[in-house]
Amino acid sequence: MNFNKLFELQRNLDQRINTEKNLQNESLFSKKVLALQVEVSELANETRCFKFWSNKGPSEKDVILEEYVDCLHFILSLGLEKNFENLELIIRHEPHDLTEAFLNIYIDINDFVVCTSKDNYKTLFEDFLSLGRTLGFSSDEIENAYYKKNNLNHKRQDIGY
Secondary structure, eight states: OOHHHHHHHHHHHHHHHHHHTTOTTSOOHHHHHHHHHHHHHHHHHHHTTTOTTOOOOOOOHHHHHHHHHHHHHHHHHHHHHTTOOOOOOOOOOOOOOHHHHHHHHHHHHHHHHHSOOHHHHHHHHHHHHHHHHHTTOOHHHHHHHHHHHHHHHHHHHHTTO
């Protein structure tokens, strides 16, 4: 996965939004954290991994992938905000129970909020990438879905989203 390119595309989108919405002098860290938490919840909801009371299966893979890259947008944006884009990330695949993997992401987000360190950011990002593997996504699938959604996000800005 070309993380430098992903960070650059995210930087361009963030700068565009900040300029067009006149947000250059505003701290958006807390809003981005909350947005990430909401997106992670939407992703978990699409997997239905925690819905022990229901027989309905997960959403289609492409729906789950789109929710996954929505989260990725905010993870990248948070890294840019704290100047943590130069990372050596390890994409590991440790089979996880999905519910436990999601809970781990929430813990990582909270750890990052409490101590906004590069190490905590790296842990969050790597655990998120591991979640992607657990969900069955390849690096190429994630990267291509990110490009597609990033283009859609720019088009949404074009029409005043």
